[in-house]
Amino acid sequence: MIVPYTHVMLLGAIVFLMGMICTLTRRNLMMIIVGLEIMLNAAAIVFVGAGLEFGQIEGQVMALFIVAVAAAEVSVGLAMVVCIYRQTQSLDPQCTEDSRCPAGTEKASEPASGP
Amino acid sequence: MDMTVYAVFFYIIAALIIVSAGMAITRKHMVHAVLYLVVSFLATALLFYLLGAPLLAVFQVIIYAGAIMVLFLFIVMMIRPAPAGERSLTAGRLAAAFGVCGIYVAAALVLAFMAAPEAGRPMAAAAASPFAFGFYLFDRHWLAVEMVSLLLLVALIGALHLGRAGRRNQSERKEPL
Known part of the structure; x- marks a missing residue:
């Protein structure tokens, strides 16, 4: 006997909520990816806990696929962040090529034209 | 125990x-x-x-x-x-x-x-x-395993492409200066 099933679900719900808050309130592309990672981790916790509760190994299989999807998501997401940072010199999600960075953000100066 | x-x-x-x-x-x-x-x-x-x-x-x-x-x-x-460059909401x-x-x-x-x-x-x-x-x-779940391997391959190619695209855009931006 470990703990009631609802406690594992509660842990997953709290961790998912933290990832959600991070994704919704931070204005930094890398912190948004961190929030996504926390949410995927919470989903994996819930799958493993449910697999133990119902005596099925499927939960662990799903958690393994979640890890694989997280790896793919992070590699592409970080490549996009680096690509955006090279173009705008900023990690603010509102700074793109088309829209100017809003006032109050520290935007690094454009690279000076070299000789 | x-x-x-x-x-x-x-x-x-x-x-x-x-x-x-x-x-x-x-x-x-x-x-x-x-x-x-x-x-x-x-x-x-x-x-x-x-x-x-x-x-x-x-x-x-x-x-x-x-x-x-x-x-x-x-x-x-x-x-x-x-x-400290983060804008508050x-x-x-x-x-x-x-x-x-x-x-x-x-x-x-x-x-x-x-x-x-x-x-x-x-x-x-x-x-x-x-x-x-x-x-x-x-x-x-052998089919899902194959699909995950394909997903990882696509992610690898996508990351490579994005890295190259970023470098190309940067050099294009510098060119007219």
């Missing part, structure tokens, strides 16, 4: 996961955030081991806490962003964000109260051996 020891371990690990995740999402400096996230993922690996998934615990350490977090650290140290947007979170909490509470009463009893401890897990995975 006394069964309550497992429960004590569970609550310690759960507190560790929640505290380190909370520290990770509130840090200003991204290196600190990523390091707290590593602690959170290692604690999750312990939790997987406790819940009877030893192979998954090892994968969590190798892939999540190892590969993914090292990739994060590598990118953070490569682009070295300004630590306006009150309306903050209210919208916490409104979405509130809807989620309300839905979770409704589901928790609708749960069957027998969900309150403690779960029996069990563990899937790595042999059984791997056999089941490749016996029943």
Whole structure:
């Protein structure tokens, strides 16, 4: 006997909520990816806990696929962040090529034209 | 081994996961955030081991806490962003964000109260051996494994393409200057 099933679900719900808050309130592309990672981790916790509760190994299989999807998501997401940072010199999600960075953000100066 | 020891371990690990995740999402400096996230993922690996998934615990350490977090650290140290350059949200947007979170909490509470009463009893401890897990995975889910391998290949190609596109755009931007 470990703990009631609802406690594992509660842990997953709290961790998912933290990832959600991070994704919704931070204005930094890398912190948004961190929030996504926390949410995927919470989903994996819930799958493993449910697999133990119902005596099925499927939960662990799903958690393994979640890890694989997280790896793919992070590699592409970080490549996009680096690509955006090279173009705008900023990690603010509102700074793109088309829209100017809003006032109050520290935007690094454009690279000076070299000789 | 006394069964309550497992429960004590569970609550310690759960507190560790929640505290380190909370520290990770509130840090200003991204290196600190990523390091707290590593602690959170290692604690999750312990939790997987406790819940009877030893192979998954090892994968969590190798892939999540190892590969993914090292990739994060590598990118953070490569682009070295300004630590205090984050714009704060306006009150309306903050209210919208916490409104979405509130809807989620309300839905979770409704589901928790609708749960069957027998969900309150403690779960029996069990563990899937790595042999059984791997056999089941490749016996029943071989197609999904192939699809995941294809997904990882596509992610690799996409990351390579994005890296090259960024460099090309930068050189094009510099050219007219």
